[in-house]
Amino acid sequence: MKNKGQTFIKGAMILAIANLIVKIIGAVFKIPLYELIGKDGSGLFNVAYQIYTFMFIIATAGFPIAVSKMVAESEALGKTGDSKKIFRTAFYLLSCIGLTGTVILLLFSNQLAGALGNPDAAMVIRTIAPAVFFVAIVCAFRGYFQGTQNMYPTAFSEVIEALAKLLIGYICAYFVMKMAVNPNTNVIDFTGRTVENSAVKTQYAASGAILGVTAGTILSLLLMLVITLAKKRNANKIKATRTYRDILKELVLIAIPITIGASVSSLTSLVDLATVMNRLVVNPEVFDSYSHLFAEGTDFAHKALENGWQGAELLRQKANSLYGMYTGQAQTMFNLPLAIVVAISMSAVPAISGLYAEKRDLEARTTINSVLRITSLFAMPCAIGLSVLSKEILALLYSDSDAYLLLQKLAIAVIFVGIVQVTNGILQASGKVYFPVFTMLIGGIVKVTVNYFGIPIWGIDGAPIATNLCYGTIAVLNIICIVKILKVKFSLMDIILKPLAAAGIMGAITAFGYSFIAGIIGAGKIATILAIGIGGVVYLLSIVLLKAVHKEDLLSLPKGEMLAEKLWFIK
Numbered sequence: 164m165k166n167k168g169q170t171f172i173k174g175a176m177i178l179a180i181a182n183l184i185v186k187i188i189g190a191v192f193k194i195p196l197y198e199l200i201g202k203d204g205s206g207l208f209n210v211a212y213q214i215y216t217f218m219f220i221i222a223t224a225g226f227p228i229a230v231s232k233m234v235a236e237s238e239a240l241g242k243t244g245d246s247k248k249i250f251r252t253a254f255y256l257l258s259c260i261g262l263t264g265t266v267i268l269l270l271f272s273n274q275l276a277g278a279l280g281n282p283d284a285a286m287v288i289r290t291i292a293p294a295v296f297f298v299a300i301v302c303a304f305r306g307y308f309q310g311t312q313n314m315y316p317t318a319f320s321e322v323i324e325a326l327a328k329l330l331i332g333y334i335c336a337y338f339v340m341k342m343a344v345n346p347n348t349n350v351i352d353f354t355g356r357t358v359e360n361s362a363v364k365t366q367y368a369a370s371g372a373i374l375g376v377t378a379g380t381i382l383s384l385l386l387m388l389v390i391t392l393a394k395k396r397n398a399n400k401i402k403a404t405r406t407y408r409d410i411l412k413e414l415v416l417i418a419i420p421i422t423i424g425a426s427v428s429s430l431t432s433l434v435d436l437a438t439v440m441n442r443l444v445v446n447p448e449v450f451d452s453y454s455h456l457f458a459e460g461t462d463f464a465h466k467a468l469e470n471g472w473q474g475a476e477l478l479r480q481k482a483n484s485l486y487g488m489y490t491g492q493a494q495t496m497f498n499l500p501l502a503i504v505v506a507i508s509m510s511a512v513p514a515i516s517g518l519y520a521e522k523r524d525l526e527a528r529t530t531i532n533s534v535l536r537i538t539s540l541f542a543m544p545c546a547i548g549l550s551v552l553s554k555e556i557l558a559l560l561y562s563d564s565d566a567y568l569l570l571q572k573l574a575i576a577v578i579f580v581g582i583v584q585v586t587n588g589i590l591q592a593s594g595k596v597y598f599p600v601f602t603m604l605i606g607g608i609v610k611v612t613v614n615y616f617g618i619p620i621w622g623i624d625g626a627p628i629a630t631n632l633c634y635g636t637i638a639v640l641n642i643i644c645i646v647k648i649l650k651v652k653f654s655l656m657d658i659i660l661k662p663l664a665a666a667g668i669m670g671a672i673t674a675f676g677y678s679f680i681a682g683i684i685g686a687g688k689i690a691t692i693l694a695i696g697i698g699g700v701v702y703l704l705s706i707v708l709l710k711a712v713h714k715e716d717l718l719s720l721p722k723g724e725m726l727a728e729k730l731w732f733i734k
Contacts, residue, residue, distance in 0.1 A: 181318035188325040190499055192375075194560050196333060197491040199340055200368045201462065202565075203480070206487030207369035210276065210284040211291045213436040213490075215376065218264045218295045225422030226257060227306035229414050234310025245405050250307040252410045254300065261299025268292035280440035281483055283366055290370040290377065297380035304387035316390050323386055324379035332375020339368040344469075362470045420596040431630045432494070434610045439489070439626055442618040443482040449622030450481050456488075456565060457481055485623045492557055492566035493627065497573050500545035501580055528651045531589055533713070535582070535658050540711060542581035543666035544702045548695070549574035551670045555677060555691040573627035579634035586641035589649075598644045606637035657711070665705035673698035 197205050230253045237245040268275070269292045276285040305317040342364060345357040351367055358364040443449060450457065457463050463484055466472070472480050549556065553571040557564035587599040610633035617625035645651050677694035684690060706712055 177314040177318050181321050185321050185325040186499065186501075188322070188329050190495060192325075192329040192333060193491065193495045196336060196372055197487075197495070198562055199333070199336055200365065200372060202456070202484040202487035202491065203463075203466070204336075204365045204369045204372075204487065205491035206281065206483035206485075207284045207287050207366060208372050209487065209490040210279055210281050210436060211287040211369075211373050212376070213432050214268070214275070214288060215291045215294060217433055218268075219298055221260065221264075221422060225418030225420070226253060226414070227302045227309060228421050229253075229417035230303065230306025231309035232417060233410070233413060234307055235312070238311055245410075246307070246310065248405060248407070249310075249410050249414070250303060252407055253303040253306060253414060256411065256414065257299040257303045258296075261296035264295035264299070265292045268295065279436060280444070280479065281486075283362070283483070284369075286366055287369045287373050291373045294377040294380040297377070297384050301380065301383050301387055304384075304391065308390075316387060320383040320386050324383040327379035327382050328375040330375070331378045332372045335371030335374050336368045339364060339371050360470055361466050420600055421591065431610055431633055432490075434607065434614055434629075434633075435486075435489075435626050438611065438614040439486050439618060439623065440479070440482040442615060442625075443485065443623065444475070444478040446619040447478055449619065450478070450485075452622050452624070453485060453565070456484065488566045489569050489623055489626060492561060492564075493569040493573050496549060496556065496560075496570055497577065500542070500549065500577055501584075524650075527593070528649070531645065531649070531651050532653060532658070534585055534589070535653070536662075536711075536713065538581045538585045539578070539658050539662040540665075540706060542578045543662045544669055544698075546574050546577040547666040547670040548673060548698055549577065551674045552677065552691065552694065555686075555694070559688050559691045569624060569627055572624065573630060576627070576631045576634050579631065579638045582638040583634055583641060586638065586645060589645060590641065593649055595644065595648060598648070599641065602637045602640040602644070605640060606633045609633045609636050657713070661709045661711035662706070665702055665709055665711055668705045669698045669702040672701045 196208070200208065230249060233249045234246045237243070237249065268288055272285040272288040272292070273282065276282045276288055301320060305320065308314070308316040339358075342351075342356045342358050344359075344361055344364065345352075345355075346359060348355070348357040348359045350363055351358045358367065455461075457467075463481075467477060467480065550571050553574060554564045554567035557567050557570060590596070590598045610629050613629035613632055614625060617629060621628065642653070646653065673694050676697040677690055680690040680693050681687075
C-alpha cells in the first residue's frame with residue numbers, strides 16, 4: 164500500500180507540475196495579449212474562451228477520471244483486454260460529444276454571441292469551435308494513460324497545448340494588429356495587410372489569438388496518437404470480458420457527478436459571461452465609475468468616433484470593454500495563485516482515497532485536517548497580498564492598472580476557491596461524489612442572484628462581490644458536509660485563525676513596506692518587487708512564530724520527510 168500511495172502521489176505531482184507550467188504559460192500568453200488587443204479584443208477573446216472552457220470541462224473533468232479509474236481496476240486484475248475496450252468506448256463517446264459541441268458552436272455562433280450581449284464575438288466563437296472536438300478525443304487518451312499510471316503523456320500534451328496557444332495565438336493576433344486601417348478595404352485584405360476599420364481589426368485579432376487554442380488541441384492529439392502507436396507495437400492481445408454496453412453505463416455513472424462537481428472551477432466565469440454585459444447596459448449610470456476609460460482622447464473614444472457607436476451600441480461596447488478589463492487583468496491575476504494552491508493541496512487527496520479504501524478512517528481524518536491547513540497556509544497570503552498590492556502588481560505586469568479595484572475584491576476569493584477545490588476532492592475521495600454537485604448548485608444560485616441584481620447597482624464591481632459570496636457559500640456548505648458526514652473535527656485555530664493572522668501581519672507590513680520604499684526610491688516596479696519580497700519573508704517568519712505549520716503537514720507532502728528534517732524547528 165505504501166508503494167501504491169507513493170505512485171499515486173508521484174502521479175499527482177507530475178500532473179500538478181504540468182498544471183503549474185500550463186498556468187504560467189497561460190499568464191505569459193494573456194498578459195501581453197491583453198496589451199496587444201486591448202480591453203475590447205480581450206472581451207471578445209474571453210467570451211469565446213469561456214464557452215470553450217465550459218465544453219472543455221464537460222469533456223475533461225469527469226470522463227478522464229472515470230476512464231482512468233476503470234482502466235486501473237482492469238489493469239490490477241490483469242484484464243488488459245477490458246482496458247483497451249474501455250478506451251475505445253470512451254473514444255467513441257467523447258468523439259460524439261466533441262463533434263456535437265463543435266457543430267453547435269459553428270451553427271449557432273451568431274445566436275450565442277447575441278444572447279451573451281456581444282454579437283461581435285460570433286467569429287471568435289466559430290474559430291475556437293473545432294478545438295472542442297479535438298480536446299474531447301485527447302481526453303480519452305489522457306484517461307487511459309492515467310489509468311495505467313503513466314502520467315507523462317497527459318503532462319506533455321497539456322504543456323504542448325499551452326505552448327501552441329501562446330506562440331501561434333500571439334503571432335496571429337500580432338499579424339492582424341499591425342495591419343493598417345483603410346476604409347476602402349472590403350472588410351480585410353490579408354495580402355495588402357489592411358482592414359476596413361478598427362472594430363474589424365479587433366474582431367480578427369481576437370480570432371487570431373483564439374486560433375492558437377484550436378491549433379494547440381490538434382498538436383496535443385497528434386502527440387497522443389504518436390505515443391499510442393509506439394506502445395501498440397508491444398501490446399499483448401488479451402480478449403475483453405466486458406460488453407460495450409456495461410462499460411458505457413459505468414463510464415457515464417462515474418463521470419456525470421464528477422463533471423458537475425468539477426465545473427465549480429468555471430462556475431463564476433460562466434455566470435459572468437451570461438450576465439455581466441447584459442446587466443451592465445441596464446443602468447447606464449454604472450459606467451460613470453470608470454468614465455476615465457471612455458473619456459475624450461482615449462482609444463475607446465477614438466474607436467467610438469471612427470465606427471459611429473451611439474445609443475445602445477455605445478453602451479454595449481462599453482460593457483465589452485469593462486468585461487475585457489475584468490477578465491483580461493483581474494481574473495488572469497486571480498487564477499495565477501490558484502494554480503499553486505490547488506496543485507500543492509490536491510497532491511494529498513489520492514492518499515485520502517487510499518486510507519478510506521483501507522478503512523483507516525482516523526488517519527484519513529487527520530490527513531484531511533492537514534490538507535486544509537496546507538491550503539489555508541498557501542491561499543491566505545496569496546489573497547491578502549494580491550488585495551493589498553492590487554494596483555502595484557497590475558502596474559508591474561501591464562501598461563495600466565485600471566482593474567485594480569476589481570482585483571482588490573476578487574483576490575479574497577482565492578481563499579474560498581482553494582478550500583472549495585480541496586473539499587470537493589475530499590468528498591469525492593471519500594465516495595460522496597454527489598455532495599459537491601448540490602453545494603455547487605446552491606453557490607451558482609447565489610452568484611446568479613447577486614450578479615443579476617447587483618451589477619445594475621454596483622456596475623462591474625458587482626461581479627467579484629458575487630464571486631466571493633458564491634465560493635464562500637460553497638466552502639461553508641462543503642465543510643459542514645465533511646464535519647457532519649465524515650465526522651471530521653476541525654481546529655478553527657489551526658486552519659483559519661493562525662494562517663489568517665500570519666497573512667494579516669504580512670499584508671500590513673507589505674503595505675507599509677511599499678509606502679516606505681516608494682518614499683525613498685519612488686513608486687514603481689522595483690518598489691513593488693522589494694515589497695513582495697519583504698512580505699514573503701515576514702509571512703514565513705509569522706507562520707513559524709505562530710506555530711501554524713505542523714510536522715504532519717510536511718509529511719503529507721511529497722519529499723515531506725526531507726522537509727521535516729531540514730525544518731527541525733517545526734514540531
